Amino acid sequence: MGKTFAEKILAKKAGKDSVVPGEIVVVKPDYVMSHDNSAAIYGKFKSIGAEKVYNPEQVLIVLDHCVPAANEKYATNHKTVREFVEKYGIKNFYDINTGVCHQVVIEKGYARPGRLIVGSDSHTVSYGALGAFSCGIGRSEAAAIWATGEIWLKVPQTIKVVFKGKLNENATAKDTMLYLIGKIGADGALYKSVEFTGEGVKEFSIADRIVFSNMSVEMGAKNGYFAPDEKTYEYLKSRGISEGEYDVILPDEDAEYEQVIEIDLSEIKPQVAKPHTVDNVAPVEEVKGTKIHQALIGTCTNGRIEDIRAAVKILEGRKVNPKVRLLVFPASMEVYMQALKEGLFEKILEAGGIVMNPGCGPCLGAHEGVLAPGEVCISTANRNFKGRMGCKEAFIYLASPETVAASAIKGEICSVEDLK
Template identity: 65%
Template sequence: MAIDQKMGKTFAEKILALKSVGSTGILPVNAGEIVTVSPDIIMSHDNSAAISGIFKKIGIFRVMNPEKVVIILDHCVPPATEKYAENHKIIREFVRQQDIKNFYDINTGVCHQVLPEKGYALPGTLILGSDSHTTTYGAFGAFAAGIGRTETAALWATDQLWLKCPQTIKIIITGKLKEFVTPKDIILYIIGDLGADGVLYKAVEFTGETIANMSISGRMTLCNMSAEMGAKIAYCEPDDKTKDWLANHNILTSELCPPTSDPDAEYEKILEYNIDNLEPQIACPHTVDNVRPVKEVQGTKFHQALIGTCTNGRIEDLEIAANILAGKKIAKDIRLLIFPASIEVYKDALKLGILEKLINSGAVIMNPGCGPCLGAHQGILAPGEVCISTANRNFKGRMGCEDAEIYLASPSTVAASAIKGEIIDPRELSF
């Protein structure tokens, strides 16, 4: 290619060049440019009812590319009220009318877990999703960004949308995690360090030996929570771990050659973190960047503990919790809710005896879904109550009650705290 040999390109620049409407992939796109793209996948969830309403206003009868549309019911499943039930009914009817094949009903799981499991989140794909945590699919080397409802309707209608090509910030992570310290602690630490707007509008590339050694599950946690520091996308370059994960999930990947960042690509910033001495971290009320070492808030009482959701509801997370809770009981006066991220995770947890360990400890096993994370149902807090959760947001009112408090931590910290009945650094719980 003779064009623009001055400087290497970032993954973001390359993928947006490839996905630009009418592009042959040869014309370069530079950070800061606005391009019109055609995505590979358009994801939406329970908000699809509202999106279908907006879609109808455009005056178009048919979704342009129904094969690109993926709809997953997860935000309030099964429906908690008549209104939610009606919402789901509208979606099912729309899916039938539009012949949308990629529809997953209430028995499947959280969109951010289901999309990868069903083979939609592939390296080198462009995914636009009507959910802020769409960044999760970057763990597979996809360019995945959250969008709003109106633009999702526009995508259904026209298959096109404008995007600004983001500048990229590289985050190099080195070192080895200590026992009971998890990828969740890494991302909480980084968010605490950079702030809620630390990487606003930017693409974030996670790289370094820690990422190379990290499971796909851990990478998903990192990419999921990057939204909490303002990232447009998060990204881990696909490697053998990515290929193995896809192969293990029976997803065909006949020699994918996704674009990756050039060694001489222009980064806005390169940040480095060594996590050899990282301690368990916790985000305190009411912002995700209000992060401290867990030991600083040790002893804080709470009423509800939650393990699961799209941030930490994978088998690895449930296993960590089960290993801590095995043979023990949760403290009196607290309740522990478990939300597997998908029915596949649920089945694996059942097979591996994880659910039994959790049930015996006193946990309530919920069906896969978002649970109370967005304040809709299944574990809403009462005024004055405190929750420690593995989810990704702790904003005021997030779990339904504005007079409640939410702490965010890793599955290890939440499980250990559930036994103790107060927040505790998992390394300090006597086993």
């Protein structure tokens, strides 16, 4: 019997010939990623009593959650992280001028086929887009890896998602992922590894694939994997990573899957996740006309250059509704520079939008655009939980950059088609 991607990579990393779902393996991850919470992890690390960091090369830190610091507490937090980095000689450190951690991990070439990366952030699953095995862990576990270099992982069962056909012009990867989450639910892939496969995958860019991998945790998944292909190799090459610098691990053709889910891409229409859960999904059509107060384009889900280009295409020559605040957060400084060079910011500003610095912004309710009671926000982010954007009496809808831009223009939820 063949093996799934998760079974193959976890066996390899554990130094075993083969493993089975349910088995617990102890592995040394290639990297352990953390962000602003590195200060708290440092506190736990100190309490363990380890005298040194087991492997400083394994530690990867990106400050992104509340950057620049919104108040003294956040500032002190960042200061502690910088002190840790200095003291223990952590080279893989990116300060507040770099971007959202998951985008940075991908851009800087840490995420590669065959790598095992864990991170004290649930959206660490994003790196599956490049053929890595990556998953979120807790703070204590991150501290434990700093001290010991290793972690235990349970070998998951695997769900195979098969994309058939082709997306219509008005539908996107985000719409497809929201549709899938709505279909199987917030626990539809609980504890499971997900492999995104099928003819339809070829059409998805790396940016698109990151959307799927990033949001696979919203259906409970442990990781969301795309088998590396020409698009992956091309992307890696563009990052200066050549063949031989990564290890392509593919599932066997006769691998055993817990479940196979088929999605016909030609049937996907623009979707939204309605308040207050990500699996509360409906076609945009159903909530058309819902008044909005804020529109957010950015985050680790949809803050890439492709997303900003798509939004600007809609914003160009139009005006944001005067009752709406449009906030744009490029996912990284590299995306920011590229958008600047392409003249995209000028068009956003002319439309009446605001361009913010790269970072998580208000996605987790810390700063830079939190909501007031009764307000409605449409966002390209990955979560719409109650209180997520800082106010438990606010309402968050999730959608594609295209739908968010169109809604910002209209002042109410609508699809791009509705602007015509």
